Amino acid sequence: MDLDLGQLRALAAVVDAGTLEAGARQLHITTSAVSQRLRALESATGRVLLVRSRPVRPTASGERVLQLARQVSLLVADASAALGAPDDDGGASAADGRWVRPPVLPIAVNADSLATWVLPALAHLAGPEAEVCLDLRREDQSYTARLLRDGSVVGAITSDAEVVPGCSVQPLGALRYLAVATPEVADRWFAGGVTAAALGRAPVVVFDRDDELQDAWLSDHSGAEERLDPPRHHVPASVDFSEAVRLGWGWALLPQVHATADLEAGRLVLLDDAPVDVPLYWQQWKLRSPALDAVAAALTSAARSALVPPS
Structure with a gap:
């Protein structure tokens, strides 16, 4: 099977952007050219690779080819950086002091890790020197592994230890949570104890x-x-989620790092003394990629101080 790099890039761009038109804008080519590349790729593989919905989504065969597209793109970017080669958009060689486009790494991260320790861990890679461009995909830690399986990302922080x-896969440690509420919420709903009857009535965030x-x-x-x-309040942003608990919307499990100051100040109280530790793992594709390995090293190093050590 002879696959063209431009066709693979077209597949990844369309899946990332959601439509052929948006994918074409990302690649700086016409929608017709993107459509032609996708048809040629489907002809070469003998498979339907995309469901033409809005947004488009890969078929089972498309997921496998999408994985290949991302792997090839990362390896090409690594090789270009090592050789100081021109980037695809007309940039020039690093050998003459001019700019070379850094590789783009789509990474899946759970929201609480994103809000607590991941951004500082990666700052030296994404900062002024811009060794990589990070495309962070926020997803619950129970579901980040599925983004690896369908080819959407090249690495993921996940609670799934199954490779x-x-x-x-390598263990990172555990993110510790505490069950908390404001004193007012605790007095209103749990004055008689944290019982099944109370938990069935007390609002939860x-x-x-x-x-x-x-x-x-x-x-x-x-x-x-x-x-x-x-009763449930849905608040889909980590900082706002914590704020809703502080404002007395209901009880919830907060990352210890978000709850400690409020517990010490008496603005929150514990509903239970035992913490909840959610084990986290780093999974990444088996590629010899300096950029991906640098991200893995940064995350595993930061996890040693940010997370509860692996048991």
């Missing part, structure tokens, strides 16, 4: 509809045979 085919952390805690602490379904 994604074609990837390597949930990140989004993929967030299972609060429900797992409810199940562990209620002793109820049936799943409790208390």
Whole structure:
């Protein structure tokens, strides 16, 4: 099977952008040219690679070719940087002191890691020297691995220890959470204790509809045979999520780093003394890529101080 680099880039651009038109703008070519490249790629593979919905999405075969497209793109970028070669948009060689485009790395990160330790960990790579361009995809830690499987990202912080085919995995540590509420919420709903009856009525703040952390805690602490379904507030942003808890919207599990100052000041109280530790892992494609390895090294180094050590 003979695959063309331009066709692979067209597939990745269209999936990332969501439409053929947006993908064409990203590649600085016409929509017709993108369509021709995609048809040629489907002809070369003998497979339908895209569902032409809005946004477009890869088929099962398309996911596999998308993985290849990202792998090839990363390797080409690494080689270009090493050789000081011109970038694809007309930039010139690093050998004469001019600019070479850094590689783009799509990475999946859970929201709480993004809001606490990941950005400082990667600052030296994405800062003034811009060794890489980071395309961070926010997703619940239970679901980031699926972005590796479908080819959307080249690495992921995930709670899934099962190795994604074609990837390597290493433990980072655990992100520690505490079950907290304001004193007013605790007095209103839990004056008689953190019982199943109280947990079934007390409002809870949930990140989004993929967030299972609060429900797992409810199940562990209620002793109820049936799943409790208390009133829920959905607040899908980490900083705003924490603020909603501080404002008394309801109880929730907050990262310890977000809760400690408010607990010490008495603005929040613990509903339970035992913390909840969510193990996190770094999974990445098995590629010899200096850029990807640099991201992995930065994350694993920062995790040693930011997370609870792996058990």
